[in-house]
Amino acid sequence: MKAQELIRLLKTNLSEDTFLYEFNRETNKLRLTHKTLHKGIDISIPPILAKYETKKELAIEEVMYTIQQTFQAMEKEIFGDIDPSSSVYPVIRSTSFPEKSNEGNRFITKEHTAETRIYYALDLGKTYRLLDEKMLESWGIRETEIRERALFQVRNLVNNFKKDEVAGNIFYFFNNNDGYDASRILNESLLKDMKKLIVGDMTISVPHQDVMIIGDIRNETGYDVLAQMTMHFFTVGTVPITSLSFIYENADLEPIFIMAKNRVAKEKEEK
Structure with missing residues (x-):
């Protein structure tokens, strides 16, 4: 075609x-x-x-x-009649995603990682609308208040997942089809609870908005599987985010690059 x-x-x-x-x-x-x-x-x-x-x-x-x-x-x-107080959620996007609407209004955002940025959305049922400065001005709401409400909402999401084992490695798939699966990466309580289940390296992937994958990587083959898996999801996702995964350590997200021959190179920022 x-x-x-x-x-x-x-x-x-x-x-x-x-x-x-x-x-x-x-x-x-x-x-x-x-x-x-x-x-x-x-x-x-x-x-x-x-x-x-x-x-x-x-x-x-x-x-x-x-x-x-x-x-x-x-x-x-x-x-329609919209109540922003109970319908605002955070959504994860790639850092290459536009920072302004087509009308030129700046979206409400927050920095997240080198690969991802947090946007904020008004849930409208089967879809949602990204919030911009003009919308907040019309509601008389501050950005800090929106961020707090959104974080509260994502913590209240149901966190169902499916578990799979590949070559001795465990993968947990969050695919609740509510539009906010990738947003669950912002739920620190959820990540800490998952950390308790992990035996090897804990990885987190958000290849597109409708899936979050938490990996329990116990051998080198696990990284190869993870790389193929995230690239596949990134390719087929309606709203792709990033094909890179993150190591979760001490409540920090550190991007990892999976190299040839099972070698893993970690990108560390100078502190």
Whole structure:
């Protein structure tokens, strides 16, 4: 499938009577603007085409679902009754993720690691909206208050996980499908509880927003398995974050680079 074919398919399912389509050939991005709401989103075409190669029609269904839910959230924000006091969560994104909205408003963020940054989102049911300065100004809420509320919310999430063993190494998969699986990396109490189960090195991976993997790496093969696993999840995730994993020691997250022949190089910052 080519870019123009994908756009024609989207136009068939998402009517031009409702949406304005603008395709930038230089950036390979499609700007989709809702004619009534006068709001829009940018869609990067190459990742969708790549997913189509393996997931076929499911990849198209996923992008259409995301578009529809995003504009429904915008409509709810404009016309609905939103209570930010109980619906704010932290979300993890790559440091390459934009720091401003399409309208030029700065997102509310907090530094996390060299690979990740914390954003804050208003939960709208099936989707969420990243918070920016303009939204907080309209609510009369300070950034510190938002961060505190979000951290409280993530601590209250249910933490179900599945356990798997590969080559003598144990992996715990958090995949609750609530949109905040990667956010659980911010739940210090959860990490400390998991640490008690670990025999070898404790690793934490957030390859995309809908999964967190905690590894109990007990031999060199475990690092090879971890590298392949995180790269796979990073590739197939709807919102990829990072293919790197972290060593969890003394409540600190330290990025690790898994090299050839099972060698592990740790990136340490000078203190």
